[in-house]
Amino acid sequence: MSLDLYAKAEHLLGIEESTERLHDLYLNTLQNYPAKSLLDIGCGRGALMQKAQEMGLACTGIDQSEVMVEAAAAKGLDVSRKGICEVEGSYDAAVAVFDVLNFLDKDGLFVFLQCVAQRLNPGGVFIADINTLHxxxxxxxxxxxxxxxxxxxxxxxxxxxxxxxxxxxxxxxxxxxxxxxxxxxxxxxFHPLKRFRNVPNLKLTHYKNISLYDTNDKMLLVFKAL
CATH class of the missing domain: 2.20.25.110 (S-adenosyl-L-methionine-dependent methyltransferases)
Structure with a gap:
């Protein structure tokens, strides 16, 4: 599956306002944690990274789309085209914004979450969103x-x-x-909430419904690294 065509067509999908709302929600949530470094998984064109840097966070981004990575790099951001399991180093926080987890099947999700846990410092936070069945x-x-x-x-x-x-x-x-x-x-x-309750090395500490396009169409998840 290539996301490059999606990247080319993104401006025609009418998601700009929803993306900004999600970014604000993530950044407001991050303010509750003493994070100094951030890994943006599926960083897109780097809009959230730019806002996070303005908050004083040292940001690194990764994305699977070459189109997205080139656009973010053109802004001077620290980005690369790779998957989470290829990342080195450790971070106080990681985010996966706008359906990143839904692009993974059940087995891929398990591997993804384990690689996230390995990249977080002890007590680090991971924030992501998923689509609800609705x-x-x-x-x-x-x-x-x-x-x-x-x-x-x-x-x-x-x-x-x-x-x-x-x-x-x-x-x-x-x-x-x-x-x-x-x-x-x-x-x-689709991933039911119960799938995230017993993830090794990550504890689901908080979740809440989000009404992005309709009533409770998404859910925000917050994990703590053990």
Whole structure:
């Protein structure tokens, strides 16, 4: 699964306001902990890292999308294209914003969380969000289109057997009468809250519902490294 097409089409998804709200929620939550260093997992274009640095945090970011990493690096941020299990060093805090955990299946999630725990200093905090079942079936599922002067995007998503399959089709203008077509599917997995209650080396200390697009469509999770 490649997230580069998603990165190219992100500006057509209408998620800017929701992303800013999530960033503010994460940063407000981080203020409750004495963190000095932060690892942003799935950092995107680095918007949260920029705000966190303004708060005095030393920030490092990773992302699987080359498009995202290049955009963040162009802002002078410390970012690289790698997965959490490839990261070295240790941090007081780590975040995984906007569905990062839902891009992992059950087995991948277990490995991911263990690698997060290994990168946190003792007592460090990990903050993430997940989609609720309602968020998948009543919010994410369906079809949408959007366009600007250079692009046309079609998104078709269906939820089945605890998996959300989203097909992205992007048309990019190459001349006044011609478009180049790119297509890719992204799969996300639903994870019930009980899946996070007995994670080795990470204790779920706090969780709360978030109403981002609808009522209780997401949930914020806060873990402490043991």
């Amino acid at each position: 968020g998948f079936t009543d919010v994410a599922e369906g079809t949408m289109t959007n366009e600007d002067e250079e692009h046309f995007l079609a998104v078709d998503a269906y939820f089945e057997a605890e998996e959300l399959h989203t097909q992205f089709t992007l048309f990019t203008k190459t001349s006044p009468e011609c478009y180049a077509k790119e297509q890719s599917e992204i799969v996300q997995w």
